[in-house]
Amino acid sequence: MKKFILYALIKEDMVDEYVRLHENAWPEIYKVIAESNFHNYSISIRGNEVYTYYEYTGDDYDADTEKMNNNPIMKKWHVFTKPCFVRDENGKAYKPMKEIFFSP
Amino acid sequence: MKKFILYALIKEDMVDEYVRLHENAWPEIYKVIAESNFHNYSISIRGNEVYTYYEYTGDDYDADTEKMNNNPIMKKWHVFTKPCFVRDENGKAYKPMKEIFFSP
Secondary structure, three states, X not given: OEEEEEEXXXXXXXXXXXXXXXXXXXXXXXXXXXXXXXXXXXXEEEOOEEEEEEEEOOOOHHHHHHHHHHOHHHHHHHHHHHHHEOOOOOOOOOEEOEEEEEEO | OEEEEEEEEEOHHHHHHHHHHHHOOOHHHHHXXXXXXXXEEEEEEEOOEEEEEEEEOOOOHHHHHHHHHHOHXXXXXXXXXXXXXXXXXXXXXXXXXXXXXXXX
């Protein structure tokens, strides 16, 4: 298992939309995520700051990420969610955070 | 199990100290945390922003928190870690984040 902890900013005027979408995520989204070997996928928010945590349990991260993102339902989901993010000059929304302590 | 996701700010000039402490946490700290029913206790950092995640698996949160904080080793640990935090007018360092999405 490999864990990922990411930070992102939501556009101020898209925060409500982003929260509403995720609090009412389509049932298929949970299915696609789990079937692509992503688990304990958690998104938390404070103001317009978003903290995303997930665990990857498969053995080909790139292939599973591509599989998940090419799923027709996920593609539709991204039509709504992708415009919510503040992006840097390279179009990147997510910045990795560094885990400095873990106690099982 | 109840999960907690918290946000805090570290004083700019204490970030290195905070990271160094946690990357070299004393073995007893992990033991005290687990024995107090706190698990998957994870601290991540980006700049001076800290995200803390933990799960509580006991049935008396206040009593277990008190037990953990009154442990002599934890008290010593806090001598080093507590001064690292930016605090609000009430002395509070941690702000709760809201989990808006979870996919098992």
